[in-house]
Each structure stands twice: as structure tokens, then as C-alpha cells.
Amino acid sequence: MRVELLCTGDELVTGLITDTNSPWFEAQLFQLGVKVDRTLLVGDVRPDITQALLEVASRADVVLVSGGLGPTLDDFTLECAAAAAGVPLVEDPQVLQWLKERYAQRNVPLNPGAFRMARVPQGAEVVRNPLGSAPMVILRLGRARLFFVPGVPREYRALAEGEVLPRIRALLGSDPERVYRAFRLLRTVGIPESQLDATVAPLVPQHPRVVFGFRTHAPENHLKLMATAPTQAEADAALAAAEAASRQLLGTAVFSADDEEYASVLAKLLTRAGATLATAESCTGGLIAQQLTAVSGASTFFIGGAVSYAEKMKVAWAGVPSEVLARHTAVSRETASAMAEGVRAVCGTTYGLSVTGYAGPTGGTSEDPVGTVYCALAAEGAPTRSERFSLMGDRDRVRLFAATSALEMLRQRLLAGPSVP
Amino acid sequence: MRVELLCTGDELVTGLITDTNSPWFEAQLFQLGVKVDRTLLVGDVRPDITQALLEVASRADVVLVSGGLGPTLDDFTLECAAAAAGVPLVEDPQVLQWLKERYAQRNVPLNPGAFRMARVPQGAEVVRNPLGSAPMVILRLGRARLFFVPGVPREYRALAEGEVLPRIRALLGSDPERVYRAFRLLRTVGIPESQLDATVAPLVPQHPRVVFGFRTHAPENHLKLMATAPTQAEADAALAAAEAASRQLLGTAVFSADDEEYASVLAKLLTRAGATLATAESCTGGLIAQQLTAVSGASTFFIGGAVSYAEKMKVAWAGVPSEVLARHTAVSRETASAMAEGVRAVCGTTYGLSVTGYAGPTGGTSEDPVGTVYCALAAEGAPTRSERFSLMGDRDRVRLFAATSALEMLRQRLLAGPSVP
Numbered sequence: 001m002r003v004e005l006l007c008t009g010d011e012l013v014t015g016l017i018t019d020t021n022s023p024w025f026e027a028q029l030f031q032l033g034v035k036v037d038r039t040l041l042v043g044d045v046r047p048d049i050t051q052a053l054l055e056v057a058s059r060a061d062v063v064l065v066s067g068g069l070g071p072t073l074d075d076f077t078l079e080c081a082a083a084a085a086g087v088p089l090v091e092d093p094q095v096l097q098w099l100k101e102r103y104a105q106r107n108v109p110l111n112p113g114a115f116r117m118a119r120v121p122q123g124a125e126v127v128r129n130p131l132g133s134a135p136m137v138i139l140r141l142g143r144a145r146l147f148f149v150p151g152v153p154r155e156y157r158a159l160a161e162g163e164v165l166p167r168i169r170a171l172l173g174s175d176p177e178r179v180y181r182a183f184r185l186l187r188t189v190g191i192p193e194s195q196l197d198a199t200v201a202p203l204v205p206q207h208p209r210v211v212f213g214f215r216t217h218a219p220e221n222h223l224k225l226m227a228t229a230p231t232q233a234e235a236d237a238a239l240a241a242a243e244a245a246s247r248q249l250l251g252t253a254v255f256s257a258d259d260e261e262y263a264s265v266l267a268k269l270l271t272r273a274g275a276t277l278a279t280a281e282s283c284t285g286g287l288i289a290q291q292l293t294a295v296s297g298a299s300t301f302f303i304g305g306a307v308s309y310a311e312k313m314k315v316a317w318a319g320v321p322s323e324v325l326a327r328h329t330a331v332s333r334e335t336a337s338a339m340a341e342g343v344r345a346v347c348g349t350t351y352g353l354s355v356t357g358y359a360g361p362t363g364g365t366s367e368d369p370v371g372t373v374y375c376a377l378a379a380e381g382a383p384t385r386s387e388r389f390s391l392m393g394d395r396d397r398v399r400l401f402a403a404t405s406a407l408e409m410l411r412q413r414l415l416a417g418p419s420v421p
Numbered sequence: 422m423r424v425e426l427l428c429t430g431d432e433l434v435t436g437l438i439t440d441t442n443s444p445w446f447e448a449q450l451f452q453l454g455v456k457v458d459r460t461l462l463v464g465d466v467r468p469d470i471t472q473a474l475l476e477v478a479s480r481a482d483v484v485l486v487s488g489g490l491g492p493t494l495d496d497f498t499l500e501c502a503a504a505a506a507g508v509p510l511v512e513d514p515q516v517l518q519w520l521k522e523r524y525a526q527r528n529v530p531l532n533p534g535a536f537r538m539a540r541v542p543q544g545a546e547v548v549r550n551p552l553g554s555a556p557m558v559i560l561r562l563g564r565a566r567l568f569f570v571p572g573v574p575r576e577y578r579a580l581a582e583g584e585v586l587p588r589i590r591a592l593l594g595s596d597p598e599r600v601y602r603a604f605r606l607l608r609t610v611g612i613p614e615s616q617l618d619a620t621v622a623p624l625v626p627q628h629p630r631v632v633f634g635f636r637t638h639a640p641e642n643h644l645k646l647m648a649t650a651p652t653q654a655e656a657d658a659a660l661a662a663a664e665a666a667s668r669q670l671l672g673t674a675v676f677s678a679d680d681e682e683y684a685s686v687l688a689k690l691l692t693r694a695g696a697t698l699a700t701a702e703s704c705t706g707g708l709i710a711q712q713l714t715a716v717s718g719a720s721t722f723f724i725g726g727a728v729s730y731a732e733k734m735k736v737a738w739a740g741v742p743s744e745v746l747a748r749h750t751a752v753s754r755e756t757a758s759a760m761a762e763g764v765r766a767v768c769g770t771t772y773g774l775s776v777t778g779y780a781g782p783t784g785g786t787s788e789d790p791v792g793t794v795y796c797a798l799a800a801e802g803a804p805t806r807s808e809r810f811s812l813m814g815d816r817d818r819v820r821l822f823a824a825t826s827a828l829e830m831l832r833q834r835l836l837a838g839p840s841v842p
Contacts, residue, residue, distance in 0.1 A: 010456070012460070024436060030436060036435070037466070281707075285711050286726055293730065294706070296816055299731070304728055306725070307711075310724040312724075395715070
């Protein structure tokens with residue numbers, strides 16, 4: 001089955017808006033085993049849209065056309081469709097009725113723009129839009145089925161998912177070349193993309209039905225597994241085998257699969273261990289506390305975070321002895337340890353986690369240049385662990401990876417065993 | 422001048438990657454007065470790419486083609502270009518020399534994949550890639566000029582900006598229909614998008630050369646002004662007039678123009694006033710401290726931030742009297758005021774800023790449901806100001822707008838006059 005996407009709108013060819021509808025729909029189709037052949041973006045120019053409709057209809061079995069269905073004068077996609085099909089635009093009584101109901105509900109009089117939305121190419125099928133005024137329109141042009149939907153992302157997705165995909169699925173049912181797919185996203189931290197790639201490389205020839213893909217979402221690196229097979233059961237089995245083998249090689253670097261966020265994983269580990277946490281942050285300035293408290297229910301494990309930016313606040317809030325600061329400076333292994341131990345004591349928690357470092361672009365010393373970060377983890381009844389990290393990149397990146405480096409010390413500790421001795 | 426963009430790659434038609442190169446380049450061209458006619462994304466299928474090249478070349482004066490120039494077997498865009506032009510692929514000695522230098526620099530032997538990158542359509546012009554191996558290639562096809570660049574965003578942008586745009590600018594010099602443009606982005610907070618629209622609506626008919634556009638980037642709303650005129654001077658003058666009129670209507674809701682971030686504006690105001698700041702956050706969990714410390718040099722004004730999540734930390738770090746908590750609860754105007762005053766006293770700063778509230782999805786009371794947030798601003802020698810906000814949306818959105826509501830109290834105060842009495 002040949003599928004093409006056609007998106008209309010000046011905003012799409014002038015850089016004002018990035019088309020995110022198409023990648024979303026392409027991914028939906030790909031999961032059904034269908035690869036889109038072409039995605040075409042055209043500005044609001046009548047002859048260009050008409051010409052594009054004729055071209056896509058000459059090649060494709062199914063075309064999703066979006067944009068230009070609204071009430072304003074630059075909405076003329078259906079006009080172009082009628083011209084391409086050689087039929088007139090006619091007022092559809094069913095659509096007019098939907099519009100009347102919708103406008104009445106909102107106490108707005110039906111204006112000339114609204115009437116425009118009721119005019120569809122003669123012979124077209126119409127489908128009600130659950131979230132907006134402009135209906136979905138289905139038109140046969142040659143052997144192609146054209147589905148017209150609004151470009152507004154909410155309405156696009158509702159109609160594409162609720163109305164277009166089921167129709168494509170039905171058409172696929174009778175397609176002898178149909179293939180099936182299964183996906184898994186394994187999310188890792190603490191392992192560079194090139195190392196992730198090299199680690200799983202030996203698996204690739206052993207799993208011929210699975211494509212191994214890599215993506216970076218700093219500070220995370222993702223391994224995307226995609227299985228393709230003639231039946232869904234075979235695709236699922238191929239995926240499960242590749243996933244198990246990948247997890248074995250990557251170990252605890254994999255913190256979650258698919259949609260689960262890092263902070264949410266850590267929240268679960270803390271909650272399961274019945275542990276509580278306090279943080280003392282310097283260069284990360286609250287980034288760790290903010291990530292953890294983004295999780296609903298964080299108050300069960302998160303007691304407090306000191307953003308001890310000035311030295312005196314490291315003393316006052318995190319209980320760092322002035323002598324430690326005087327002897328070792330604020331950016332040192334000793335200060336990081338004192339911050340972790342101090343904040344744990346002040347907050348009375350199971351764990352105390354700290355970060356201090358030079359995020360840049362200025363600061364640093366010859367021994368500890370910009371990008372140097374010390375993290376420490378203090379735990380009830382256990383020696384405090386501290387680590388030094390040399391991080392690359394700009395201020396934002398150093399802060400991001402500093403936060404992750406600290407959180408990883410905690411996650412690995414929680415994975416290693418019971419939190420309270 | 423007709424310009425089209427052609428992007429190749431399976432990842433672009435399967436939803437794996439969103440094409441952000443094209444919107445970026447479209448915006449660059451639009452600033453030059455050129456609107457792209459079509460942007461076409463095609464998968465890695467030889468006949469589809471060859472056919473697409475012939476189509477775009479039959480219509481456009483200039484085509485930017487991206488992707489498929491690398492060393493692997495699925496990189497065959499130049500093969501398709503040679504087929505479309507009816508010429509053979511030939512090894513280019515200049516490109517081979519560049520590749521040898523690049524591989525020698527990295528101590529990597531030239532492999533068969535590298536040799537592939539040296540094969541270009543006969544008669545094509547080549548341009549060195551400053552950031553990668555695959556060169557840029559320029560080919561005439563009919564009356565069209567085709568520019569081939571890699572799809573990797575860094576390399577795409579470097580070549581599009583450094584090599585393609587100057588050539589388009591030179592071609593435009595002789596274009597009698599050329600128009601000129603000027604842009605300004607006015608960034609606002611604290612004013613809903615619909616109100617922003619309604620406020621500047623009366624200006625629209627008075628500035629016929631300027632398009633007024635609106636965009637939401639929560640928690641900010643942006644007014645985009647775009648002037649078009651036959652000369653650059655007229656475009657600049659039309660823009661300046663529309664900007665001045667818009668600023669007069671919007672007042673201090675406009676916090677910056679173009680690229681300047683909110684936190685950076687606040688940092689400048691604090692630094693200019695010689696003022697220092699401490700924060701005490703509950704439901705925002707460090708979001709305010711994290712935003713402010715993202716600004717380089719934050720240590721000149723930011724002393725410390727208490728993420729006093731548990732009640733006892735509001736007492737210990739922000740000096741909130743236990744009686745206030747007992748009588749008014751943690752989410753109350755009184756607690757917010759005590760947090761702001763307490764953290765200011767503990768840190769010895771000019772200002773103390775606080776937030777406490779119910780971010781949801783659980784919690785809240787019948788008087789103060791989820792979304793209720795109290796913020797307070799304490800200042801040296803002035804009465805403490807506190808405000809109650811009713812915020813809509815999910816946990817992330819409530820936290821984001823809570824942080825902005827608090828920061829706005831500080832920004833408006835700093836704008837109103839000298840900080841220290």
C-alpha cells in the first residue's frame with residue numbers, strides 16, 4: 001500500500017511552525033507495517049495545492065491531506081480538491097447541521113466563514129470532527145483515497161487516530177504484503193552513545209528481524225529496538241529475545257523502558273526501600289530537587305533541598321564546617337562529602353546527596369577546571385562515598401550531567417541492596 | 422525565485438526523526454524575502470529519489486537537497502542525481518584529497534565507504550564540508566541549481582548558512598521582484614494569549630506592512646512582528662513603528678525582545694540594583710533557584726534557596742514559626758510571608774521570595790483546591806507582599822506558572838523603583 005502525506009500552509013514553508021503532525025502519523029503507520037513514501041509540505045498557493053493533489057493521487061493508494069479546512073479566506077484546500085477532481089463544491093446539509101449545533105452550543109451566530117466550512121467537493125464523504133468545526137472529508141481521486149483533516153494538532157491527531165487509521169487498517173486486512181512490527185525503547189544513562197552502539201553490536205547479526213537504533217536525549221541515550229515479521233506473534237517474540245539480550249549486556253545502565261521517566265524510577269526505588277532523601281546543591285542550583293519533586297507524591301521521600309550557592313549557606317544549611325571550606329575550598333571532595341553528611345543530618349533522612357562544581361563558563365582552577373564536579377552520597381550507618389567528574393560542554397550541559405551523575409550514585413546504591421543496614 | 426527543499430532518508434518518513442533542518446532554512450530564506458514553495462521528504466528508495474529530483478528541477482530555480490551523502494550503502498542520493506542528470510558518477514580528485522587529509526588527521530585508514538563519498542555526478546562543483554567528510558555538491562539540472570548537503574543538522578546548517586545562502590543572496594541581487602523583511606519577537610509573561618491578541622488588535626490596520634503573529638511558549642506568550650517592504654530601510658522603519666506602538670500598549674508585560682531569556686532579564690535587574698536574593702520553595706521544588714542559577718554569574722546576586730518540602734524544613738531553613746504552620750497550614754498566605762521573611766533573614770539578602778501551594782494531582786482543600794499557590798516577596802525595610810494564585814493545568818504546568826508568578830512579583834518590584842530604600 002502506497003501512502004503519502006500532504007500538508008498545506010504558509011506557516012509550514014516559512015519556518016514559523018515545524019510539522020510535528022506528520023512524524024507522529026508516520027510512526028503510527030510504521031507500527032502497522034506501512035512506510036510512508038513521501039511527505040510534501042506546500043504553501044497556501046491555489047495552483048500549487050491543486051497540482052500537488054493531482055500528483056499524490058496519481059501515485060498513492062491513500063493520502064492524508066492536512067490544513068486549509070478552516071473558516072478564513074486562506075483556507076481553500078477543498079476548493080483545490082474540487083478543482084483537481086473536476087467537480088463543484090456543494091453545501092453539505094449534514095455538515096451545516098453539525099456547525100449549527102456547535103455554534104449554538106457556544107452561543108455564537110453562524111457567520112459567513114462557518115458556511116465556507118460546509119462546502120465540500122461533490123460526492124465526498126464527511127465525518128464529524130469531535131474537537132473542532134471543520135469536518136473530515138474523504139474523496140476518491142482516481143484510485144487514491146484522500147482523507148482531508150484540519151492541521152491543528154489536537155484535531156489532526158483525534159481524526160487521524162479515530163477515523164483514518166481504522167480505515168487504513170481495514171484496507172490493510174486484505175493486503176497480502178502486510179508486515180507486523182513490535183517496538184521497545186531501552187533508556188540508559190551513564191553510557192556514551194558510541195559505547196552503547198559498540199556494546200550491542202554483537203547482537204545485531206543474531207537478531208535479523210530486529211533493527212537496533214540509537215538516539216541521544218541528553219543526559220540519556222536510548223536504544224530503540226524494532227522487530228518486523230509476517231505475524232504479530234513472531235514480531236513480539238523477536239523483540240522479546242533482542243530486548244533480553246540487550247538488557248543482559250547493558251545491565252543497570254538501562255533505567256527504564258518506553259515512557260517511564262528517570263525521576264519516576266528513582267522515586268519508586270526510594271519508596272520501595274522506605275528511604276528518605278535530602279539534597280545539597282551548589283552548581284546545579286536546585287536542578288536535582290526540581291527533578292525529584294516533579295514526581296507526584298515526592299513528599300513521601302523528599303524532605304528538603306538546600307541550594308547552598310553562597311559559602312555561608314553551605315555552613316548554615318548543610319552544616320559544612322568553615323574549616324573544611326577554608327582548607328579545601330567550596331569545590332572539593334571534602335566539601336561535597338561534608339554537604340552530603342550535613343544535609344542528611346539536618347533533615348534526618350536515610351540519604352544525603354550533594355553536588356558542588358564549576359559549571360562555567362568562568363571559574364575553575366588549574367587542577368579543577370570548568371566542568372569539574374564533585375558529588376557525594378551520605379547514608380545512614382555507612383561510609384560516605386564521593387566522586388569527581390570531568391564534564392564537557394556549556395553551562396547548561398555541565399549542570400545537567402552533574403545532576404545526573406549525583407542521582408546515578410543514589411540509583412546504583414539503591415539497586416545494590418537494602419538501604420538501611 | 423522558486424526555491425524547493427528535498428530531504429531524503431527513511432528516518433524522515435517513519436517518524437523516527439522530525440525534520441528541523443527545513444524549518445530553520447525556510448526561516449533564513451524568508452528573512453531574505455524568499456518563500457519556499459515546497460518541502461518534500463522522501464524515503465531511501467532509489468527510483469523515488471531520482472523521480473523527485475527530476476520533478477523539483479522541472480519547477481524550481483534553486484533546490485536544497487539533503488541526506489544520503491555519507492559512506493554507507495543506504496547513502497545513494499548522488500547516484501540518483503547522476504541518473505536524473507544522465508551523467509556518470511566520477512571520482513573527484515579534490516574530494517579524495519580532502520578525505521585523505523581528514524582521515525589522516527584522525528588516524529583512520531580510508532575505507533571503501535570513504536571512497537564512495539568522493540564519487541560525484543560528472544560536471545558537478547564540490548565544496549569542502551567544514552564539519553564532516555561528505556562534501557557539498559552543486560549540480561545544474563535543466564535551469565535549476567541543485568545544492569546537495571548532508572542531513573546531519575550541524576553540517577547541514579554550516580553548509581546551508583556558509584555556502585548556500587550567500588549563493589542565493591547573489592542570485593537574488595539581480596531579482597527585480599525581491600522584497601525585504603524585518604522581524605521582532607516581543608516576549609511577555611502574565612498576559613494570556615487571547616488578551617495579548619485583543620490588546621494589539623487595534624494596531625493591525627494602522628501598520629499594513631507588518632504582520633502580527635502570536636505564539637505560546639508556556640509560561641511566556643510571544644508577539645511576533647514581521648515587516649515586508651520594497652527596501653530594507655522601509656521594512657526597518659515599519660517594524661520600529663509597530664514595535665513602539667505594541668510596547669506602549671503592553672507595558673511591562675514585555676520582558677524582553679528576541680533571544681533574551683527571562684532569568685537573564687531578572688539577573689540584570691538585580692545586578693543593576695545591587696540587590697541580592699534568597700528563595701524558599703515548596704511546591705516548585707527548586708524550579709525558581711534552578712532558573713536563576715542557569716544564568717552565568719548568578720553568584721553575584723543569588724545567595725541561597727531552601728527547597729523546604731517537609732514542614733520541619735520550613736522551620737529549620739526558612740525560619741517559619743511552628744505556630745504559623747499549626748494555625749494556618751503550610752499552604753497559606755501567612756506561611757508564604759513567613760517563608761519569604763525568614764529566608765531573607767537567614768541569608769541576609771535584599772529580597773526573599775517564596776512559593777507554597779498545591780501542585781496536584783492530589784492534595785488541596787475545599788477553600789484551596791489543587792492549583793492554589795501563595796507567593797510572597799519580602800524586602801529590606803518594606804512591608805512583605807503576598808499574593809494568592811489559582812493556576813490551571815497538570816502538575817508540571819502549575820509548578821511552572823507558580824515559579825513565574827513569584828518571579829513576576831520580584832521583576833515588577835525591581836521595575837517599580839530602587840530596591841534598597
